[in-house]
Amino acid sequence: MLEVALGRRRFMTYLLGVPALAVATRITFDAVAPDAAAAALPSAPSVEEMFDIGEALVVASAPTMPLVKLEIGEDGVARMGVPRIEMGQGITTALGMLIAEELDLRMDQVEVTCADARPELVLNQMTAGSSTIRAFYDPVRVLAATARARMLAAAAVEWGLPVGSLTTSGGSVTSDDGRTATFGELSRPAADPALQVGAVVPKAASDHKIVGTPVRRVDALDIVTGRKRFTMDLQVPGALPTMIRRAPTWNGTFRSLANRGAIEAMPGVLAVATIPSGVAVVAETFEQARAAVCAVDATFSAGPVPNESNDSIMQKLKKAALPFAAPALGAVTVEASYEWPSASHAFLETECAIADVRPGGAEIWSGFQAPIVAQQKIAVELGLPQKAVKAHVVPCGGGFGRRVFFDTAMEAALISKAVGKPIKLMWHRTDDMRHGRCRPANVQNFRATLVAGQVATLEQRVCGVSTDYRHGLGEILTATATALPEGAKQAVANDAFGQAVFLTFVASPYNFGVYDKRQTELSLGIPTSSYRSVPNQTARGSEEMFVDEIAERLGVDPVEFRRSTLKSERTRAVLDAVVDAGDWGRRMPTGFAQGIGVHVESRSHTAALIELDCRDPKNPLVTKAVMAVDVGKVINPLGLEAQMQGGLAEAISLTLKAGLHVVDGLPLEGSYSQYHFARQKDFPSDLEIIIMPSHDGPLGGAGEVGSSAPTGAIANAYARATGVRPRTFPINHPIDFDPFPPGQLPPPAFPEG
Structure with a gap:
């Protein structure tokens, strides 16, 4: 039986400069055995029941939790750069609720953003396995409770009153005699290393006023009004629209380009670059880049599976499947098989990235689910020190596991280096469905x-x-x-x-x-x-x-x-x-x-x-x-x-x-x-x-x-x-459309002009 040692919870406080109060925490996590109810013929517990992938990610995150900070500045706003990405799942709202609850703040007094790549966090910056809230529930509560305790302690010292006579509400500390100070006013004395603070205990669930209540997403209004900024909305100075002509097969690689001069002469085209995955066209507009991409005359390697189809792939899988054990003599058996083809992640925001690569450094903007490894591998590919590459995590319109890879950011970096200019790379929807993972x-x-x-x-x-x-x-x-x-x-x-x-x-x-x-x-x-x-x-x-x-x-x-x-x-x-x-x-x-x-x-x-x-x-x-x-x-x-x-x-x-x-x-x-x-x-x-x-x-x-x-x-x-049990999925899967030619990108639904 796999066991996880139970640890004594403890927190550490980091005071990282005034006037902002910054605290960080480390906490260990309790392992909880599954609740079992005896019925039928009992099955032995499986690995997942005792220790699942989410718990593995929680444990991996724990050692560097002390490096995660919550700050309260002179404006009284509590800010946290969470080392995870918001991709529609609502983590910035949920974590903001935990912070507001413990600090007795309103939701509009809390800002939770996505932190840039922080290699010092090691295994603590990957958004996967439904683990974000599981990993941060206790640490964030302790962080916020610690910040609140320091605000109370600072006010108690300033007024010469016992901490027990003070309360917090709406970003202020109030005494029994009516004196009030805002968190912003207290941020400097609260950051004093000599300040004595008693035991910190997060609120009991019975005292929650925000957690457990329905709260609209903090970014909902910005999303529906178009104010929210995704990668393609960012205005990085000089970043030029870029698209790529790709191979006619999965994972085919570029070999040669026959008409570079003709492509470079097309309207709006500013540069042409070749990278392993294809021919990149940099232009004044995305439509000019798309038109040029479709005119590219290039050859590619066949890729590893040039002749495969759904049927051939499924036949190989059936042939390779492990056999069943022989049934016991006289046993009645029930057997069934279910077939699932490849499926697209199909998120609303197609793959995209912005890159600005200079001789001495690089900046990359994208929807990274795993920004540390992206930063590290891009640095290696560019021949730059890791610290010379900045990977900015931009909230994205869907991920579902696809964005743990950073193919697009790597492509953008290589293109920017080749053309010597910042570029804004967008995968067409056709690229996303055909060439995306x-x-x-x-x-x-x-x-x-x-x-x-x-x-x-x-x-x-x-x-x-x-x-x-x-x-x-x-x-x-x-x-x-x-x-x-x-x-x-x-x-x-x-x-x-x-x-x-x-x-x-x-x-x-x-x-x-x-x-x-x-x-x-x-x-x-x-x-x-x-x-x-x-x-x-x-x-x-x-x-x-x-x-x-x-x-x-x-x-x-x-x-x-x-x-x-x-x-x-x-x-x-x-x-x-x-x-x-x-x-x-x-x-x-x-x-x-x-x-x-x-x-x-x-x-x-x-x-x-x-x-x-x-x-x-x-x-x-x-x-x-x-x-x-x-x-x-x-x-x-x-x-x-x-x-x-x-x-x-x-x-x-x-x-x-x-x-x-x-x-x-x-x-x-x-x-x-x-x-x-x-x-x-x-x-x-x-x-x-x-x-x-x-x-x-x-x-x-x-x-x-x-x-x-x-x-x-x-x-x-x-x-x-x-009366028909389906065996192949999706249940109805006809080819009821005319496919676009391989390598071609369809024209826009609403052409320019």
Whole structure:
């Protein structure tokens, strides 16, 4: 059994200059064992149940937490540069709520921003694994409580009063006799190293006035009014619009350019540069760059998979999948396979970066999920000292795991160096879908053995294209380790990292006797990266479909079957919540059906009840969704509800109609009109998100847990409505468009002029 030593919480105070008060903290984290409920044939705890990937990231972050600062300046505003990226998940709002709560501030008196790359943080600047709030919940509370204690102590000294006679509210300290001082006025004396401060204890949950209440995102108004600044909105002096002509196949590399002179002579073109991934055109406008890119006559290497298609990739995966163990003599077996193609991350903001590379240094702006390793590897590639490269983390419009890689920032740096000017590189949507890293194709094989009406064994065999983990844990040492040996399509160490992720992410929530999960990965050289919920959306979504098949074989209701076999009372509670709210089992018109699914991930528990209109099986529509989620401690109910809605949108898309068609080594999809991610019309108007009350259980993650349960529920509803159990996904996946020619970028919908 894996154990994590329990540590005594302690904090350290850093006084980094006046007039601002700055404090930092270090804290150790308690390991919490899963709550178990005996039922069916008990399964031994899996690795994920005892120590998951999020906890690994929390532990990795802890040693450098003392370097994370909270500052209060003379203006009385509490500021924190969090070493994570805001990419729509609402972390700046949630962390701001924790700070405002402990300091008795209003939300408009708190500013949480994304810190630039800070190599001294080592493993503490990677946004992944639904770990941000789990990592910062205690440290941020202690930071803010320490700052409040110092404000009270400074006022007590100045007025000659006991600290117990003072209170804080709205950024001020007030005494019983009516004297008042603002935090700004107290920031200088509060930063005095000689100031004596008593024990610091964050507020009890019962005293919270902000945490646990619905708070709108702090950047919501700026987003809807266009004031929020993403990478392409930044006005870096002299940064020139740039686009790239890319290979006609995945991971093809540049060889030669036949018409440089003609391209350089095109209207608005300022420079042409070649880099390994293609031909870069720098122009006065992005449309001029796009037109020139389409006119490029270049040759490329074929890339590692020039002839692959969805069918050929899937055949290789099926062939490489590990076999099941032989069933016990006389056992009844249930088997099923589920196939998932590659999928695009499809976030709203396409890949982009700004780079200004000079002989003595470089500045890069981009939506970095792992800025430290980006800074370090860009420095190596440019031949510059690490400290000469600044990597600015810009909030981005979606990440989902894709932006742990920094391909675009590296390209921008190389182009800027080649042309000697700052450049603003934008990937076209077509580039993003065709050449951006994708969710790996995979096949999910299951076998269950049934003995005396119970599940005696559950075997899961996953075979997928290798997920690229060569970002490591976000800094160059672990990134280098996962990239060895050099020359391999995917390193042996990378695949070992992938096995660790699989083991610490995927776990069956059921007591199904002997549980045996195994993963095989094929290193084909396809550009991949983690996708929201990493392997869980396909692995656990498929298991939820398989659970329905087992229940059918046993002749029992799928909800009652789940209730009798679930390990955790918390999972059972979210299941019961959606069953009650969604009126499970009610009579449905012909062509309609309900489906159910549950999921446990990142110490959070979810369940989903889906109602599906399948009167047209080729155009099924989710008409109703009820989801319940238990994250242990709820910081912002509005943010949590939004995360569940996002997970549902992913599930609707990837289960019903969004996936990539690979032909001759390149996806055909090149726009939202071709890649059928869910639109508003595909989203149910009848939607209920049930947030379970906070409790003393472990703090769970929310960013990824919401996609797997509805994935299974949607497919189960489809099977009940049509009588056909889907085996390949998305369920409806026609090529109903004319693909853009490889290497070409379509004209804008609204041409200039």
